[in-house]
Amino acid sequence: MAVETIPASAPRAVPPTVSPERRRRRRRVRSFLNYVALTIAAVVVLTPIYVTIAFSLQTGPQALQFPGSMWPGELDLSVFRRVFEVSGIGRYLFNSALVAALITVGQVLTSITAAYVFAELEFKGRNLLFVAFLATLMVPAEVTIVANYDTIVSFGWLDSYQGLVVPFLATAFGTFLIRQAFMGIPRDLRDAAKLDGYGHMGFLWSVAVPLARPAIAALSVFSFLLAWNQYLWPLLITNDDDFRTVQIGLRTLASSNITEFNLVFAGTVVASIPIFVLLIVFQKQLVRGLTSGAVKG
Amino acid sequence: MAGVSFNGTSKHFDDVVALDQLDLEIPDGEFLVLVGPSGCGKSTALRIIAGLEEATEGTLHIGGVDVTDVEPQHRDLAMVFQSYALYPHKTVRQNIEFPLKSRKVPPADRRAEAETAATMLGLGELMDRRPGQLSGGQRQRVALARALVRRPEVFLMDEPLSNLDAKTRVQTRAELSELHATLGATFIYVTHDQVEAMTMGTRIAVLDQGRLQQVGAPDDVYDRPANLFVAGFIGSPPMNIVEAAVERIDGGIRLAIGTGAFDLPESWGAAVSATGIERVAIGIRPEHLRIGDGPIDGVVRTVESLGHERHIVCELAGTDHRPGDLVPGDLVIVRQSADDPAPRMGEAIHLGAEARHLHLFDPDSGERIDP
Incomplete structure (x- = not known):
C-alpha cells in the first residue's frame, strides 16, 4: 500500500497574526461598546425609579403640572409621613409582609420535600410525574384563577389570610430549582x-438542605418578591381593608388622591423599600442560586 | 469483631452481571484486599457488604448473622470512600462527630471520642477547618477518623488512596496497615492497584468480570497464579505470557517458541501430556528471565532505565504473528539490575529462565497446569 508523505520542504500554512497594538485596540473598542450597552440598560431600568422618587418629593400641584419637571422639589420628607396618615398603608404593608413571609416559608418547605422525593427516591413513574409537575409551569395563572376562586369561596376563605396564602404554598419552579441542587x-x-x-x-435536613x-x-427571595408584588389574586378575594395588601392599597391611594399625585408616588416608594432591601441583602445568594450547577466547579 | 461471608452472592444490573456467584469467607480480623481491573465487581462486592446495594441472589453474613436484608445503618460497618465523602459544610470535628450524633451520644462524649480519633490520626490542629481547607492526605485521615470513631466491627475501604500523590500514598499505606494491627478489626479494602494489594493485604482476592479468580496470601497469588488472568494482572511489570507449540519427543515434551525450543522436566511433561493440548501458554516473571545463554532467540526493542533497575523489551525471533506491524512478534520484558551491562537496542540476544520459575497454562481455559 502506498503511503502518502508530506515532504519536509513543503510550506506549512502560517496562521494569520495580529499585532499586539491592534489586539489592544480591538479589546478597547469591544469594552467601550459593552459599557455603552450596559449604560443604556441601566438608564432604562433606573429612569422609572428616579421619576417615582423625584415626583414623590414634589408638591401636589407640581406633580400635576404638564409637562412636569423631572427634578425633585424641596427636600420635604413629610409626604412620607402623610401617606401613612391618609391611607392605611401601614396595615397594607403588614398584610403584604405577613402574606409574603408565609408564602415564602410554605413554598420553601414544600419545594424542599418535593424536590427531595423527585431527586432521591426511586419509584415507578417518577420521571413522568415530575414532567407532569413541571408542565404546570406552562399553565398561566389566569387559567386557574376562576377555579381557585370557587374553591376559596367554598372554603369560606374570602377576606382571610389563608385565602391569600394557601393557593400559593407549592411551586413547580421552586421544586425544579431545588431538585437540581439536590x-x-x-x-x-x-x-x-x-x-x-x-x-x-x-x-x-443535616446534609442536603445545608x-x-x-x-x-434564591427561591426564598423569588417567592417573597412574587408574593409581595401580587395584585390580581388579592384584589379578587379581598374587599375588607384589614386583609388588603400593599399593591391593592396603592391602587386605592391613586384613585382616591387624584389631586395629590406626589402622595401616590410616595406610597410607591414606601412599598418598594422592603423589596430593595431584600434584593440588596440577598443579591449574592440570588445570583449564585440561579447559576449553581450551570458550570462544573 | 466479626467475619464476613459471601454465599453464592450475585448482583445483576439489568442484563449486566456485576458479581457472579461469589463465595468468599473473610475471617474476623483479616485485612482482605479485593483487587481487579475496572468493572470487575470489586466495588459492587464492597457496596453489598455495606448494604448500599442489594444482592440479586445469595446471602451475606456478618459475624455469623444473615444481614442480606439489613439496612446499612444497622450493620455496624464504617466505610471510607474514594472521594472521602466528607460533608463540605461541616468542620473536621463535626464530620468526625456526625456518626455519633445519629446514635444520640451525649455532646461531651462525642467531643471526647472525636478528640481521641483525631489525635490518633494526627488531626488535632485541624479540628475547626472545613474539608475544603485540607489537603488530600488530611481529608483521607478525616474520613478514617470518622470511620474509627464508631468502633465498627468491619472497616470497608473503597480505593481510599487513589486520589493521593505517590508519596502520601506510600505513607498512608503504612498508616493503614498499622491501624489494622492496632485495632485488630476486619478490614476489607478495594483497589485496582496491585502494589497496594500485595503490600497491605493479609490475603488478596482477585476478581474479573464479576467472578472470583483466586484468593490467597499475596506471595501465594504472585508465585502460583491460578490462571492466565491472575498471572497477567498481579505483578508489575506483568508476567510475560508466550504461547508455545507442544512437541512430544521420545516420551518427553519439548516446547517451541519462535526459532527456539526447550525440553520440559519430566514432572511437567507428564502433566502437559495428561491435558492432551497442542499448545501451551508459558508464563515467566520479568525478573526471572535472563539475558545470556538460553534457548529463546530475541532482539532488543527498547531499554527503559528506572534508575535502580532496567526494563528491556525484547521481540522473540520467529514469532512474527502480525506481518506489516512495526513489531510483529511476541514481546517479553526482562527486568535487569542497573548494575548489569545494558544491551543495545536492536542487539540479538538469547533468553533463558530456570525451570522452577516457569508457569504453564492451558491457553484455551486459562487454567494453571501444575507439575
Missing part, C-alpha cells in the same frame, strides 16, 4: 450518611 450532591455523601446512621429525613443553601436562598 441532584448535584455526590452519591457518596448520601451513602456515607446512610452508613453514619441517617435515614432520609436525617440526610435531608448544601442546597444558595438555591434555597
Whole structure:
C-alpha cells in the first residue's frame, strides 16, 4: 500500500497574526461598546425609579403640572409621613409582609420535600410525574384563577389570610430549582450518611438542605418578591381593608388622591423599600442560586 | 469483631452481571484486599457488604448473622470512600462527630471520642477547618477518623488512596496497615492497584468480570497464579505470557517458541501430556528471565532505565504473528539490575529462565497446569 508523505520542504500554512497594538485596540473598542450597552440598560431600568422618587418629593400641584419637571422639589420628607396618615398603608404593608413571609416559608418547605422525593427516591413513574409537575409551569395563572376562586369561596376563605396564602404554598419552579441542587450532591455523601446512621429525613435536613443553601436562598427571595408584588389574586378575594395588601392599597391611594399625585408616588416608594432591601441583602445568594450547577466547579 | 461471608452472592444490573456467584469467607480480623481491573465487581462486592446495594441472589453474613436484608445503618460497618465523602459544610470535628450524633451520644462524649480519633490520626490542629481547607492526605485521615470513631466491627475501604500523590500514598499505606494491627478489626479494602494489594493485604482476592479468580496470601497469588488472568494482572511489570507449540519427543515434551525450543522436566511433561493440548501458554516473571545463554532467540526493542533497575523489551525471533506491524512478534520484558551491562537496542540476544520459575497454562481455559 502506498503511503502518502508530506515532504519536509513543503510550506506549512502560517496562521494569520495580529499585532499586539491592534489586539489592544480591538479589546478597547469591544469594552467601550459593552459599557455603552450596559449604560443604556441601566438608564432604562433606573429612569422609572428616579421619576417615582423625584415626583414623590414634589408638591401636589407640581406633580400635576404638564409637562412636569423631572427634578425633585424641596427636600420635604413629610409626604412620607402623610401617606401613612391618609391611607392605611401601614396595615397594607403588614398584610403584604405577613402574606409574603408565609408564602415564602410554605413554598420553601414544600419545594424542599418535593424536590427531595423527585431527586432521591426511586419509584415507578417518577420521571413522568415530575414532567407532569413541571408542565404546570406552562399553565398561566389566569387559567386557574376562576377555579381557585370557587374553591376559596367554598372554603369560606374570602377576606382571610389563608385565602391569600394557601393557593400559593407549592411551586413547580421552586421544586425544579431545588431538585437540581439536590441532584448535584455526590452519591457518596448520601451513602456515607446512610452508613453514619441517617435515614432520609436525617440526610435531608443535616446534609442536603445545608448544601442546597444558595438555591434555597434564591427561591426564598423569588417567592417573597412574587408574593409581595401580587395584585390580581388579592384584589379578587379581598374587599375588607384589614386583609388588603400593599399593591391593592396603592391602587386605592391613586384613585382616591387624584389631586395629590406626589402622595401616590410616595406610597410607591414606601412599598418598594422592603423589596430593595431584600434584593440588596440577598443579591449574592440570588445570583449564585440561579447559576449553581450551570458550570462544573 | 466479626467475619464476613459471601454465599453464592450475585448482583445483576439489568442484563449486566456485576458479581457472579461469589463465595468468599473473610475471617474476623483479616485485612482482605479485593483487587481487579475496572468493572470487575470489586466495588459492587464492597457496596453489598455495606448494604448500599442489594444482592440479586445469595446471602451475606456478618459475624455469623444473615444481614442480606439489613439496612446499612444497622450493620455496624464504617466505610471510607474514594472521594472521602466528607460533608463540605461541616468542620473536621463535626464530620468526625456526625456518626455519633445519629446514635444520640451525649455532646461531651462525642467531643471526647472525636478528640481521641483525631489525635490518633494526627488531626488535632485541624479540628475547626472545613474539608475544603485540607489537603488530600488530611481529608483521607478525616474520613478514617470518622470511620474509627464508631468502633465498627468491619472497616470497608473503597480505593481510599487513589486520589493521593505517590508519596502520601506510600505513607498512608503504612498508616493503614498499622491501624489494622492496632485495632485488630476486619478490614476489607478495594483497589485496582496491585502494589497496594500485595503490600497491605493479609490475603488478596482477585476478581474479573464479576467472578472470583483466586484468593490467597499475596506471595501465594504472585508465585502460583491460578490462571492466565491472575498471572497477567498481579505483578508489575506483568508476567510475560508466550504461547508455545507442544512437541512430544521420545516420551518427553519439548516446547517451541519462535526459532527456539526447550525440553520440559519430566514432572511437567507428564502433566502437559495428561491435558492432551497442542499448545501451551508459558508464563515467566520479568525478573526471572535472563539475558545470556538460553534457548529463546530475541532482539532488543527498547531499554527503559528506572534508575535502580532496567526494563528491556525484547521481540522473540520467529514469532512474527502480525506481518506489516512495526513489531510483529511476541514481546517479553526482562527486568535487569542497573548494575548489569545494558544491551543495545536492536542487539540479538538469547533468553533463558530456570525451570522452577516457569508457569504453564492451558491457553484455551486459562487454567494453571501444575507439575
